[in-house]
Amino acid sequence: MLRRSLLAVLSLPLFAALSLPGANPAQAQTDYPTRAITIVVPFAAGGPTDTVTRLVAESMSRDLGQSVVVENVGGAGGTLGAARVAQARPDGYTLLLHHIGMGTTPSLYRRLSYDAVGGFAPVGLVTEVPMTIITRKNIPANNLQELVVLIRKEREKLNYANAGIGAASHLCGLLFQKAMDAPMTTVPYRGTAPAMTDLIGGTVDVMCDQTTNTTEQIRAGAVKVFAVTTPQRLASLPDVPTTAEAGLPGMEVTIWHALYAPKGTPEAIVNRLSRALQVALKDEKLVQRFTDLGTDPVAQERATPEAASKFWQADILKWRPVIEAAGQYAD
Numbered sequence: 001m002l003r004r005s006l007l008a009v010l011s012l013p014l015f016a017a018l019s020l021p022g023a024n025p026a027q028a029q030t031d032y033p034t035r036a037i038t039i040v041v042p043f044a045a046g047g048p049t050d051t052v053t054r055l056v057a058e059s060m061s062r063d064l065g066q067s068v069v070v071e072n073v074g075g076a077g078g079t080l081g082a083a084r085v086a087q088a089r090p091d092g093y094t095l096l097l098h099h100i101g102m103g104t105t106p107s108l109y110r111r112l113s114y115d116a117v118g119g120f121a122p123v124g125l126v127t128e129v130p131m132t133i134i135t136r137k138n139i140p141a142n143n144l145q146e147l148v149v150l151i152r153k154e155r156e157k158l159n160y161a162n163a164g165i166g167a168a169s170h171l172c173g174l175l176f177q178k179a180m181d182a183p184m185t186t187v188p189y190r191g192t193a194p195a196m197t198d199l200i201g202g203t204v205d206v207m208c209d210q211t212t213n214t215t216e217q218i219r220a221g222a223v224k225v226f227a228v229t230t231p232q233r234l235a236s237l238p239d240v241p242t243t244a245e246a247g248l249p250g251m252e253v254t255i256w257h258a259l260y261a262p263k264g265t266p267e268a269i270v271n272r273l274s275r276a277l278q279v280a281l282k283d284e285k286l287v288q289r290f291t292d293l294g295t296d297p298v299a300q301e302r303a304t305p306e307a308a309s310k311f312w313q314a315d316i317l318k319w320r321p322v323i324e325a326a327g328q329y330a331d
């Protein structure tokens with residue numbers, strides 16, 4: 001009840017601030033695009049957000065008839081890349097592909113150089129991705145229960161890698177540490193690609209990351225996996241138990257990605273991008289690769305500005321009371 005009324009109160013200014021595309025249809029360019037488009041990934045190259053974006057960019061470029069270039073602007077939990085796009089010209093040539101951090105940043109960061117809610121025009125949702133709890137391969141634990149015991153006992157020695165405050169790996173880590181009741185020392189990276197390199201090298205110990213980054217390393221035996229964070233097991237990793245099966249019921253988290261343009265981008269351009277995104281998400285090669293990595297592209301009707309906007313608003317509202325109750329902010 002309290003939670004419901006809190007959400008209702010919080011929703012008013014927030015929804016007013018969120019922008020839908022098309023402030024000025026007169027600006028719409030029907031010949032768009034006439035040159036290369038850049039999609040900013042707010043994390044390091046080679047990581048999960050980067051992997052998703054490169055597949056989407058390749059397919060979108062075919063539909064749009066122009067190159068779609070990926071630029072990695074990692075750091076500060078994704079806020080550096082997001083700032084770059086919020087402050088770019090709203091002409092459809094600089095876009096952002098970001099994850100759940102768009103839902104948490106507005107509450108986690110109180111002093112940003114850009115408007116984390118009103119600075120963007122959502123183009124469409126892209127995918128939902130499960131997370132996996134993984135460790136360096138030689139950790140002396142063989143299931144999640146043993147890992148929890150080990151972390152509780154040796155948490156001064158064991159550390160947790162993440163991609164900065166507000167990143168998916170950070171949120172999953174918070175849930176994991178809360179479920180274990182054992183806070184760990186965290187080591188922040190510009191993305192989970194470099195974190196994975198260090199996990200494989202054994203210089204960090206524990207991580208929770210998207211299957212788009214972990215599936216191949218798990219299959220290769222380069223890291224040890226303990227659980228997937230979804231209610232059901234994954235077809236791509238059928239032997240890996242869910243968090244509930246492994247002994248941490250309630251520790252569930254799925255990461256979502258969406259594509260954004262800067263606020264003020266003409267409606268015709270946002271809609272053209274949304275159509276190209278919908279085509280990309282049906283591309284056989286993309287679907288196959290997503291499936292291999294344990295994720296699914298969203299259904300066509302969710303790859304739209306309206307669906308993305310609604311989902312994003314709901315996610316901001318979902319995380320705000322959680323973050324406020326925890327009282328842990330990034331600044």
Ligand code: ASP
Nearest residue numbers: 047049167168169191192
């Ligand atoms: N998986 C990262 C995260 O924790 C982001 C990335 O590197 O794509 O949010």
